[in-house]
Amino acid sequence: MKRYNIRIAGVGGQGVVTSAHILGNAMSAAGKYATLVPFFGSEKRMAPVEAYVRVSDQPIYEVGEVVYPNVIMIYHPQVITHGKSYTMPFYTGLKEGGMVIINSDADIIPDEDRKVLEELDARIFYIPATQIAREIAGTELATNMAMIGLFFGITKLVSLEHIEKALIERFLGGTFVASGGTTALDSAIEKKFKKKQELLAKNMEVIKYTIRMAEENAWCEEEEEKIAT
């Protein structure tokens, strides 16, 4: 059984909840399984946001926030450096042999935290996701896409076509139920890209880039390597 319990921590406006939906939809498109729970606090720009996703090749029964993750994705360095997080410290509950993906162009983990992570035998991946988003999509709003791409690049859970299907469902489909705040943000994104089609293409480019990044760095996992308990 391949199973990842993911906690995503970021700040308001980064598309944390959106990317949780896309992760789930991509798994669904691949005929696999996913469940997700967004954290419902007050939604505002730059305030802490957490979302939780469980993905697996087997049915998932468990619900609720992921308290004991084996994957932690940090969308904003301030989650670590400023403690902008509902979960402090950021690695709380991380299981042995888990992974941490951090959006930062520099090593930002304090020494005492690094010691804990080493004891837990955690794999840590740094990725300048915001920089990649800015360079390839021309906006840092695609930061979440860079993070998703790297996760799927490492885990090989789904293929590109499944990710694209998930993006189409999220950005072009009419089935998504968004909160008022998210709808407002969507229209801001749309204005920036003029056309939704263009948004989709740019997002896919970012995702392809970070998947390649995982491959080039040999970060990809073997099939059936991870078994969560």
Added chain:
Amino acid sequence: MVEQKVVDPDYLILEAPRERKFITGSQAFAEAIKRANVDIAIAYPITPQSETMHLVGDLWAQGYVKDYYRAEEEYGAMSAIAGAVRGGARAFSATSGPGLLRGLEAIVSWPGHRIPAVLGVMTRVVNAPLSIQPDNVEIAYLLHSGLIVLHAENQQDVFDFTLAGFPISEKVDVYLPVVVATEGFFVTHAKGYVELPPEDMKLPPRDPYKAPVPPTDCEIPPARIQRDAPVQKSNFMSYLIHAVWQQEVWSANERARKWIKHYLGGLVEVVNPKAEVFIVASGCAAAQGREAQRYAEMEGLNVGLVKVKSIRPFPAQELREILKDAKAIIVPEHNIVGWLCKEVKAVIPNGERVVEGPRVYGGMTLPVELIMDEIYRVLGIKKEKKTLV
């Protein structure tokens, strides 16, 4: 709106081909209402129920639900449901936590007034300090009034229990309201796979004359006892009428068993019936228990799960039989009082076998790891943990 044809409830619920969708619990409620031929939906918004009733409002705009309005508050909403049902309509409402308690005076009078309806309860903290998270202590307030109370584990249960709730509720030998409770957010706002029958089919309309009592005649109970309350007679008439009336309500509640078995496959679901240790749980706690059972099995431990689908009627006999050889019984819950634990202890011998927990409070998630800790403890297994919590 899709043109819908009326089909037999047994066909729609048990036999029709189903298609798998990835939807939220709120959408699952709405998909059930879409196929339930509902005459009227009345509610007052409260988080986390609002999304469901918003979607039901959309169904009204599309023509699937014949009438819909937002009441002045929950007391008004639940009283209006009683009025609409008394008038012959099929009605749906939903509420959460504080809203449920605000409407409770009207709701607990429904069984005695023989009001067949379906009420969605998306749990939310009711005790202070205030929170919108899915603590489920409110279900305890629903257990002593004759309501049928089903507790949904996931989005699929939400759909199945809600759709089946209407025929169960309207059976002449039942004729009681059905509550479909589920945890707010964990189920209502999260997506899961739901097998749905075709949307071009719906239940037959409610037939108000197919009732144990005529629906609108004010000279005959139940309308008579509302218009002309026994309290206006002698005290002893009042006691007598109350006794026979409530005994009949609870007998009707018991008679719902066969219909719950018919439409939902039983009051309980058992995984690994020969287990040494059982997890007994309802709602989302059953989902967490199901995961724990799977992990225990992967570790070679003989652990089973009993999911309690129906809290009222309560599966007393089933539990006595399934748990007769259990060494330990773990009852994980999403509330501080442990209402399910008390129910289980009350119906089985050797109650000291029951582990009172794990419990989480204030609507926190119930980590599977907490259930695993109890499994290890009752089996005498020691585990070393490095994880910081």
